[in-house]
Amino acid sequence: MKLSVYRIAANQLRTTHILDVKTENPTVKTFTFKDKQCAKAEPGQFLMLWIPKVDEIPLSILDARKNGEVAVAVKNVGEATTALHSKKVGEVIGIRGPFGNSFTMKNGRILMVGGGTGIAPLLFLIKKLPSKTRLVFVMGAKTKEELMFVDELEELCSKGNVVATTEDGSYGVKGLATTPLESLLAKEKFDMIYTCGPEQMMLKAFVLAEKHGIALEASLERLMRCAIGLCGSCVVGKYRVCRDGPVFTASQLKEAKSEFGVSKRDFSGKRIPLG
Amino acid sequence: MKKYLKNSRLSVSLAGLKLANPTILASGILGYSTETLENIVKGGAGAVVTKSVGSKPRVGYANPTIVQTSCGLINAMGLPNPGIDEFVTEIHKAKTALNVPLIVSVYGFSAEEYATVAKKAVNTGADAVELNVSCPHVKETGSEIGQNPRILAQVVRKVKAVVDKPVFVKLSPNVTSIVEIAEVSVKAGADSLTAINTVKAMAIDTETAMPILSNKIGGQSGPAIKPIAIGCVYEIYEHVKVPIIGCGGIVNWRDTVEFLLAGASAVQIGTAVAQKGPNVFRAITRGINVYLKKKRFESVNEIVGLSHRS
Numbered sequence: 001m002k003l004s005v006y007r008i009a010a011n012q013l014r015t016t017h018i019l020d021v022k023t024e025n026p027t028v029k030t031f032t033f034k035d036k037q038c039a040k041a042e043p044g045q046f047l048m049l050w051i052p053k054v055d056e057i058p059l060s061i062l063d064a065r066k067n068g069e070v071a072v073a074v075k076n077v078g079e080a081t082t083a084l085h086s087k088k089v090g091e092v093i094g095i096r097g098p099f100g101n102s103f104t105m106k107n108g109r110i111l112m113v114g115g116g117t118g119i120a121p122l123l124f125l126i127k128k129l130p131s132k133t134r135l136v137f138v139m140g141a142k143t144k145e146e147l148m149f150v151d152e153l154e155e156l157c158s159k160g161n162v163v164a165t166t167e168d169g170s171y172g173v174k175g176l177a178t179t180p181l182e183s184l185l186a187k188e189k190f191d192m193i194y195t196c197g198p199e200q201m202m203l204k205a206f207v208l209a210e211k212h213g214i215a216l217e218a219s220l221e222r223l224m225r226c227a228i229g230l231c232g233s234c235v236v237g238k239y240r241v242c243r244d245g246p247v248f249t250a251s252q253l254k255e256a257k258s259e260f261g262v263s264k265r266d267f268s269g270k271r272i273p274l275g
Numbered sequence: 276m277k278k279y280l281k282n283s284r285l286s287v288s289l290a291g292l293k294l295a296n297p298t299i300l301a302s303g304i305l306g307y308s309t310e311t312l313e314n315i316v317k318g319g320a321g322a323v324v325t326k327s328v329g330s331k332p333r334v335g336y337a338n339p340t341i342v343q344t345s346c347g348l349i350n351a352m353g354l355p356n357p358g359i360d361e362f363v364t365e366i367h368k369a370k371t372a373l374n375v376p377l378i379v380s381v382y383g384f385s386a387e388e389y390a391t392v393a394k395k396a397v398n399t400g401a402d403a404v405e406l407n408v409s410c411p412h413v414k415e416t417g418s419e420i421g422q423n424p425r426i427l428a429q430v431v432r433k434v435k436a437v438v439d440k441p442v443f444v445k446l447s448p449n450v451t452s453i454v455e456i457a458e459v460s461v462k463a464g465a466d467s468l469t470a471i472n473t474v475k476a477m478a479i480d481t482e483t484a485m486p487i488l489s490n491k492i493g494g495q496s497g498p499a500i501k502p503i504a505i506g507c508v509y510e511i512y513e514h515v516k517v518p519i520i521g522c523g524g525i526v527n528w529r530d531t532v533e534f535l536l537a538g539a540s541a542v543q544i545g546t547a548v549a550q551k552g553p554n555v556f557r558a559i560t561r562g563i564n565v566y567l568k569k570k571r572f573e574s575v576n577e578i579v580g581l582s583h584r585s
Contacts, residue, residue: 009345015482048338052483056338092482096343226341228549230304231352232326238310243552267334269307269326270357 011037013050013094018087019069024148028117029085030062030073035095038070042102043125044219044247047072048227050094051087055080058224058242060196061098062120063127070095073120073148099227100246103217108191109134111184111214113205115177115197116141121219122196123149126156136184138163140177140201144170178204185212192216199274203261206253216250222264232269236260284567285560285575287321289518289541290441290466292376292402294321296560297575298531301522301545302327302380302405302445303352309369316375318553319560323373324543325366327380327407328396329416330388332358336412337489342478347497347524348546349476351412351490354382359392363399370400378443381434382407382416386426390433397438406434409447409472411494418447418472424459431463443520445469446511448503457511469520469543470507474500497546498524505537512538512580526550528562535563538580 020032038047041064049072050056057080063071076085087093103125112135114122119139126135135157141147143166153162163180164172173180178201185208195205196219209216222234222241229243237256239245244252253260263271285296299322305311306326315323335355342349356362369377379396381404383389393404408427410417420426427444434442444460446453448471457468473494478487504523511519521539525531526547534542547555563575572578 009343012343012345013339013480013487015480050339050487052480052485054337055489056340094480094487225335225338225352226348226350226549228341228343229552230348230546230549231340231350232305232307232311233355235305235308235311238314240305240311265307268332268355268357270332270361 011096013096015092015094018089018091018093021087021089024073025146027146028073028075028148030071031084031087032069032071033093033095034068035070036068038095038098039064039066039068041070041098043128044102044121045098045100046246047095047097047099048224049084050096051080051083052092052094054083056094057081058221058227060117060121060219061124063124073117075117096227099242101244103194103219103247105129106192106215107131107133109189110136111190111193112137113177113181113193113195113197113201114139115201117148118195118197118219119149122194123152125194126153134161136161136163136190138165138177138180138184140165140197142167147171177201178208181205181208185214190214195219199261206250206260209250217247218253219246220248220260221246223267233265235265282564284573285564287541287575289520290403290443292322292441294376294541296321297535297541297563298556298559299378299520299541299543300324300548300556301543302407304545304548307357307365309365309372312369313372315553315556316373318555319557320375321541321556321560322376322378324378324380324405325369326356327354327382327410328356328359328362328392329354329382330359330392332356332361339487339489342487342493344478344495344497344499346499347495348549349478349488349493349495350473351488351493353490354410354413354416359395363395366396366399366401376402378403378405380405380407380445382410383430384416386429386433389430390437393434393442394437397440401440403441403443404434404438405443405445405469406430407445407472409445411447411449411473411475412490412492418449418475421447421456422450424456427456428459428463431460431465435464441466443467443469445472445522446507447472448500448507449475453507454510454514457515461515461517465517467518467520468511468515469522470511471500471504471523474503496524498526500524501530505533508534508539509537509582512583525559528559528566531559531563532566532578535575535578536580536582538583540576540579
């Protein structure tokens with residue numbers, strides 16, 4: 001796993017213009033902009049996006065291209081993301097990053113489990129993985145409308161290797177992203193599981209990975225402020241998600257089991273149950 | 276314990292607290308949870324200071340709460356903390372888990388609040404309290420108290436009256452005379468002074484012509500403020516007898532030695548944790564040890580205030 005190195009002075013806030021806005025589903029939009037530093041990001045890393053006058057929020061990097069373009073997928077969940085969703089091409093945003101570590105580039109038979117916008121860093125990872133013997137992608141959403149990046153994933157992994165699940169059964173397998181996992185793991189031996197999405201989903205994937213003796217890496221999300229490992233807002237056990245993560249191995253998750261899938265910290269630093 | 280941590284050459288006594296080495300985690304850095312404090316202690320810190328805690332929970336300010344600058348950071352977190360009644364559980368846990376002195380940073384909006392919070396912290400196991408009378412970005416507390424000699428003296432006296440552990444006062448550089456404020460604190464009973472807290476600062480984005488921090492004003496930390504802090508420590512040392520804890524922009528052992536030579540008995544480190552991680556404490560301690568050996572000093576205490584000879 002690649003560790004993060006910070007030079008505070010080398011990663012100051014800079015502004016950039018929104019180059020493209022794409023509606024992925026009723027609640028998610030993808031924003032593209034130019035940023036030299038984040039264009040060098042590795043899959044799993046995140047950036048801090050400043051919405052002037054409103055907020056600064058952590059976002060997983062969906063894509064970082066050689067031409068300097070960077071993309072993030074943003075779900076509309078609150079005041080900051082509503083403000084961002086209302087922004088149009090040409091408007092100004094601020095960027096810090098990239099921050100955090102990245103997924104290990106593993107060869108072999110890969111299983112990915114993504115939920116909601118957690119699919120974003122996994123999609124980026126697929127594009128960067130050197131060569132894959134085999135890749136199965138399990139994705140989950142509440143409804144068919146909320147499924148994202150299906151076409152892109154089917155193109156990258158070939159159609160038969162993408163398993164979509166919806167909670168209402170309006171597309172693919174009815175249930176949660178974790179529903180098809182048990183049978184997939186019983187049928188086939190995988191070398192690595194990468195997961196990102198709701199923490200209960202990742203916890204389930206972690207438990208199954210342990211049971212089947214498969215290596216796992218999960219990308220976690222917490223409240224973030226400084227993003228450089230100082231303020232303590234994002235700590236999980238002894239780890240800082242912004243600095244020691246956001247990608248954690250199964251053994252690290254085991255060490256942090258009193259908080260992984262259990263609790264997070266609110267704005268006052270108090271531990272509260274994961275919603 | 277590692278050999279160099281038992282090295283008596285490096286151990287210091289601070290208003291009765293015994294530290295294996297003179298490096299302390301500064302307040303505001305991590306410090307919500309025992310696990311992260313343990314990690315800092317594993318990294319070699321001689322003592323730790325918690326986040327500032329008040330009588331009630333505080334959520335702090337909206338992001339951006341931090342600006343990375345060419346010479347450190349400007350922050351305006353807004354004193355987020357779960358409140359002392361929630362935090363006592365963590366103090367208790369930390370006290371049991373840590374083998375170094377635990378200093379709880381305390382703030383309040385009145386002398387009574389400082390005293391109430393300090394008392395609860397000490398009753399739960401804090402080895403000392405550090406009064407935050409120097410945070411530059413929250414109204415009616417922090418530096419607004421530390422800039423007013425009369426109120427500051429009240430706060431220190433009230434706290435001293437209710438706790439039987441050392442009381443540290445963390446000073447703001449944003450005053451006309453830090454020596455006067457230092458003397459007022461000591462006269463009111465401060466057992467040690469921490470100098471300095473962040474320097475009031477701001478950053479404006481040129482593209483949008485807007486202040487970056489949501490609170491607009493914050494406090495600068497990191498290498499930018501080291502020379503200011505050294506100057507403050509040097510001046511305070513000439514006027515007070517209590518030990519001084521130097522703080523501001525320390526990145527390496529040489530910075531630390533500079534603070535000791537200026538008159539600090541120990542130092543606090545915060546911003547450097549971002550660049551160097553928790554092991555910054557160990558790296559600094561090793562560096563001091565090499566310096567002391569090379570210069571043939573028996574103890575780190577021998578160099579405290581040494582620059583005042585000339």
